[in-house]
Amino acid sequence: MDVFQLQTPLVEFIRQTIRAQGPQSFAWFMQQALYHPERGYYSSGRCTIGRKGDYFTNVSVGPLFGQLLAGQFVEIWRRLGEINDFVIVEQGAHDGVFARDVLEFVQRRAREFFHALRYRIVEPFPILQRRQAQMLETFRHKLEWHDSLQPFTGVHFSNELLDAMPVRLINNGREKFVGLDGEKFVFVERPLFQGTTASESSSDNAAFNQPALDWIDEIAANLQRGYVIAVDYGCSDEDFQHSVQVRAGHRNLDSPFEQIGQVDMTMPVDWRSVVLRAEGNGLRAAGFTDQHHFLTGIISGIDCAGWDRSVIPDSKKATRELQTLLHPEMLGRAFQVLALAKNVDAEAAPLAGFKFARQPGAIG
Numbered sequence: 161m162d163v164f165q166l167q168t169p170l171v172e173f174i175r176q177t178i179r180a181q182g183p184q185s186f187a188w189f190m191q192q193a194l195y196h197p198e199r200g201y202y203s204s205g206r207c208t209i210g211r212k213g214d215y216f217t218n219v220s221v222g223p224l225f226g227q228l229l230a231g232q233f234v235e236i237w238r239r240l241g242e243i244n245d246f247v248i249v250e251q252g253a254h255d256g257v258f259a260r261d262v263l264e265f266v267q268r269r270a271r272e273f274f275h276a277l278r279y280r281i282v283e284p285f286p287i288l289q290r291r292q293a294q295m296l297e298t299f300r301h302k303l304e305w306h307d308s309l310q311p312f313t314g315v316h317f318s319n320e321l322l323d324a325m326p327v328r329l330i331n332n333g334r335e336k337f338v339g340l341d342g343e344k345f346v347f348v349e350r351p352l353f354q355g356t357t358a359s360e361s362s363s364d365n366a367a368f369n370q371p372a373l374d375w376i377d378e379i380a381a382n383l384q385r386g387y388v389i390a391v392d393y394g395c396s397d398e399d400f401q402h403s404v405q406v407r408a409g410h411r412n413l414d415s416p417f418e419q420i421g422q423v424d425m426t427m428p429v430d431w432r433s434v435v436l437r438a439e440g441n442g443l444r445a446a447g448f449t450d451q452h453h454f455l456t457g458i459i460s461g462i463d464c465a466g467w468d469r470s471v472i473p474d475s476k477k478a479t480r481e482l483q484t485l486l487h488p489e490m491l492g493r494a495f496q497v498l499a500l501a502k503n504v505d506a507e508a509a510p511l512a513g514f515k516f517a518r519q520p521g522a523i524g
């Protein structure tokens with residue numbers, strides 16, 4: 161099979177659009193490949209994560225990741241005064257495994273918190289909503305679904321949400337578009353348009369992630385009081401230079417034009433631009449560190465949060481999960497964690513996850 165010559169309805173739709181309207185931005189192309197309403201890699205439900213799928217995430221490593229994050233959520237709930245209407249909002253919940261891991265754990269280990277919380281999944285795709293509902297059947301009374309963010313007090317959580325958002329490819333005042341050479345997809349470079357906004361031209365780096373900035377605007381508008389915790393892989397240097405990664409069957413493919421709609425496409429997150437936008441919107445950077453330090457902080461903070469130590473792995477399987485999540489050569493360094501806060505005491509000590517961060521609120 162020639163991987164560049166797939167003749168699927170999605171590929172035909174992309175070709176027809178380019179023929180009719182000329183080259184399209186990479187963001188438009190990535191949006192179709194991942195989120196075309198019926199045929200995208202995610203929106204069609206084709207994506208499988210984990211050993212038998214295309215790639216691993218923290219969540220697919222095992223339940224420990226959700227259990228440790230549950231510890232961080234309990235601490236946040238305490239900081240907000242153990243309120244009764246605490247909401248955990250998750251976006252990018254995929255098949256609902258993280259939600260299940262958190263809810264199963266707090267039901268057993270933090271009953272008061274369990275009674276006080278509601279779990280809200282923001283999920284635009286019906287097929288994924290159905291899968292989540294199946295996975296979370298036992299917790300039906302705790303859950304609600306929305307297709308966009310709604311006002312909330314509590315914590316917003318995401319794991320690998322931002323890296324899956326469609327990006328424009330901008331470099332040195334030029335933008336890469338997707339065009340056609342006969343039937344073949346090719347990149348076509350063009351100078352940036354005259355009407356380019358200040359943020360687009362100032363982010364003259366490898367990628368411009370407008371949906372991530374829109375997402376921050378929405379979070380800022382809906383978070384009444386509490387925290388945002390975003391786990392993702394990316395870069396906090398001023399000189400952000402990365403390229404799109406294409407993943408299938410635990411391999412990286414060479415080109416985004418291979419197996420369009422059948423494979424994952426992802427771009428590392430430019431954390432600086434996210435934090436700048438957040439601060440401009442009244443959110444405070446309350447912590448930034450790598451996953452290794454974040455999870456170590458939670459583990460060592462658990463006593464202070466009034467948890468029993470049974471959260472610490474006590475089986476061979478859990479110990480292996482912990483190694484995978486923490487080890488610098490595995491997921492420990494590759495992933496970073498950003499916390500943003502709104503209407504919470506700025507003088508309070510950092511959250512447990514950030515107590516080993518070099519400068520808890522500083523990026524870079």
Ligand SMILES: C[S@@+](CC[C@H](N)C(=O)[O-])C[C@H]1O[C@@H](n2cnc3c(N)ncnc32)[C@H](O)[C@@H]1O
Pocket residue numbers: 202203209217218219220251252253254282283284318319320321324325
């Ligand atoms: C890389 S996967 C991560 C899945 C899961 N969080 C995990 O770690 O295993 C990205 C997920 O984000 C979802 N997603 C992308 N944009 C979204 C949005 N605006 N709202 C909700 N989910 C979104 C995709 O459908 C996909 O399920």
